[in-house]
Amino acid sequence: MTTQKDVAEKAGVTVTTVSRVINNRGYIADETREKVYQVMEELNYRPNAVARSLSKRKSDILGVILPAVYHPFFSSLLSYLENYAHQNGYKIMLCNSQMEAEKEKNYINMLRAQQVDGIFLASHTLDIAKEIKVDLPVLTFDRQIEGIPYICSDNFKGGRLAAEHLLAEGAEELVYIGGSLELDLLSNQRFKGFKETVNRKGLKVKKYQCQLNSFDRQEYKKLAREIFRNKRKIDGIFASSDLIAAAVIKEAENNGIRVPDDLKVIGYDDLELARLFRPEITTIRQPTAAIARRGIELLLKAVEGEEVETENILDVELIKRESA
Amino acid sequence: MTTQKDVAEKAGVTVTTVSRVINNRGYIADETREKVYQVMEELNYRPNAVARSLSKRKSDILGVILPAVYHPFFSSLLSYLENYAHQNGYKIMLCNSQMEAEKEKNYINMLRAQQVDGIFLASHTLDIAKEIKVDLPVLTFDRQIEGIPYICSDNFKGGRLAAEHLLAEGAEELVYIGGSLELDLLSNQRFKGFKETVNRKGLKVKKYQCQLNSFDRQEYKKLAREIFRNKRKIDGIFASSDLIAAAVIKEAENNGIRVPDDLKVIGYDDLELARLFRPEITTIRQPTAAIARRGIELLLKAVEGEEVETENILDVELIKRESA
DNA sequence: GTGAAAGCGCTAACAT
């Protein structure tokens, strides 16, 4: 392994000088600079980031904890996060908590040990709140924890828009289907916004929830079955993710229920995939790229010691397509 | 920040001893060990992984370079990779190359600078081959580079199985649609296996390829349009990914072509999503979990200095569902 | 404009 010392020797200077040209700090004779660059080139030298981190007490690494990378929403979010982080000279250390409280705690500790400069926490289990008294910048997604800034889409508005649309389309027997409402997630606001809007019209909404946020097709399918097993003729469904919406639509059509004729269903997220289904899924668009960009921005601000807004709620919009 | 020194002082020992109990190395009096543990607990101490890496010249970090995290196949693969890595005490540094040669090279250098112990390279651009003369373990996915071990699914067999099935179902006007065949990817073998099998029956296959592997719905749609604009009545399509298959099916039905009655289409990957579509997609199953597990296994073997098999081809199978 | 030297937090001989 080539080190600064090797470069220094070959260039006839000391490591101090090499360090200076690398970091572009202080005065260096153009000639010296040239020489050093040249030697670095010859030796195919790369500064050791680990040594640098130790010395500078800054790693330029951001930790990202997700509940499920394989879920299209999170993989898309991750893709953007990586992108913006990279644009800002930061690297991403990835953690996939799979909704397990224990794993989540371990990951937080691991990231701390790893000296990451900040954590983007999009995972959420019941009792992480106290554990998270970390001494480094944390930004949560869709989760509100005392004293920690968070970012999310306007879930409440999303629920309202979904309700308004379904109502406007004449639906009267309404259902909400989504992840567990047990966890104190901001996404529960989708249900709240939906319900309040529907109630205001004097109508009711029946809710179906998955087991503790398992992002699982089987689970979606099972729930969808339940919905249609019911004697009531449901005519409007708000699903808390496009994937659930797709599963519901599929199950509906298997039961001879036509979407959107007999039943309108509206999803959430606006996954790229939403347009691959037939009918194309009408949905509430979550501004994924903006969430990532803003998220990285906030995290980096915090890393630089600046004060950061606690509440960061990004706007959503209804994307009218074919399923409702 | 609490360091070993703080712990040592408070426990009335030296850092050596603390280091010993942490690494469980050498003889330590039970009493001392207890005391140290206790103090670490009190101080909420976490060893600094950066300092440790520097000292041990081992980071316990694996670099993963993907062409597109947001593609369901890769996010699923990534999920498994993270999982197995974590099980083995390794962390993942994520790089999303977006198929840009420049980014890919930078990432490799970045990972090198970061002192990762190994690289899982699932990205692939034209001229990376020479750049990759890295002095650390690399395992490529779906890409064969001189002197570097690789892992992949049995792409050729996949193509053959697809052809056999389509043929058995009576298809005669066959089309292959997939990523660009310009890049020297092992996945090109899917086409090869398909074509050879079809040709052996005395039939021909027409091929449509995307722009340099852009994983883009628009692109898929455009290609699908082209296919159906053709005067020939196509009755069998092999798509190199389930996502492409879905796009093709959608476009077909928009054109009044019924799948599988008028047209059979078969995908590749067997994404979890394949069953969310209607009709459910018949596909060639790529053993994603096994690829990840084996991949990590091989990489770690290489990290430990062991010799590693160059060629690692995992079996595929036909999953018969509704679209063909 | 450049160098010497201390230090980042940890590990690992080598002593004792």
Place this chain on the structure above:
DNA sequence: ATGTTAGCGCTTTCAC
């Protein structure tokens, strides 16, 4: 069974 000491490769004061 524990301590002393010398690094790991880099940055950063402080001299000159």
